[in-house]
Amino acid sequence: MKKKKICSFILAFLLFMALPTVVLADFGPKDMVVINVKNYPEGEYYLDLLQEEKGDYENIDISEYDPILLGNLCSYESEGWYPALSGGTNIPLFGELEGEKDGEYMKHTFSYFGVPSTYRIVIATKDGAVAYESITRKSLHSGVTLDYETGEITYTPVWVGYAAQYISTFVPTLIIEGIILILLGYSIKKNALLFILTNAFTQIILTVVAGRMLITGGYVFSFLRFFPVEMAILAIETVIYVFLLAGNDAKETTHTRGRKILYAVSANIISWGISLFFVRFQFEWIMGMLM
DSSP states (O other), X not given: OHHHHHHHHHHHHHHHHHHHHHHTTTTSOOOEEEEEEESOOSSOOEEEEEESSXXXXXOSOGGGSOHHHHHHHTTTGGGTOEESTTTOBSSOOEEOSSOEEETTEEEEEEESTTSOSEEEEEEEETTEEEEOOOEEOOSSEEEEEEETXXXXXXXXXTHHHHHHHHHHHHHHHHHHHHHHHHHTTOOHHHHHHHHHHHHHHHHXXXXXXIIHHHHHHOHHHHHHHHHHHHHHHHHHHHHHHXXXXXXXXXXXXXXXXXXXXXXXXXXXXXXXXXXXXXXXXXXXXXXXXXX
């Protein structure tokens, strides 16, 4: 009877954790690129993203814009690069050809599913247009700084996001699972090295699979990866702790296999459940670093 209640509780908990995936599927973060232009041109200019495929979805009403500047944005079509916002995409794209003043920069934001995965920045003035080196996006949100005078493009490398994801998951996991370790009567001193190395290894797996989806697809889609990855991590840690976790000599109960399995299961489920509630904030923090 007791086992049945425990199983029912765990099943209910997992179903509750799965709800955000269904509810938020249509409301998660969308693709975004922010271009910050330094030493921007004097006078009127347009900035667009060039893509390698011409689309037929009209993102803006071109009748509201300067035809000369729009024409200059198309200067690179002969090279196979087409303006995305002004020329059209296959999937809707939001943005403005004219930037917004932000300190010493002019800020241009492009968002939604139509943001090209590989693009070139093009700036058009009355005198013509200039396009810059191609960029391939490696995260859902990304920021680029362009110096118009020198042509230099800078942005934060995506490995910074992965490092942030790893640390922001690894440290809370150590704290949560360390507390549970103590509550179940195990010695932190005796198990410190095993505890840290085990979590360091399993967090690499979590980052490679679920963390990658968090950075490239957003927190909603990462929910889909969390469950199977956590189940695999649970299995790995259970085997490790059953054979290597040191019990407390003063309490023979801490030596039993059942108690070690209890620790592995409870520690993983609790830390996983808590992380799901904070994954949105984790995503926003990481994307902020990459913007």
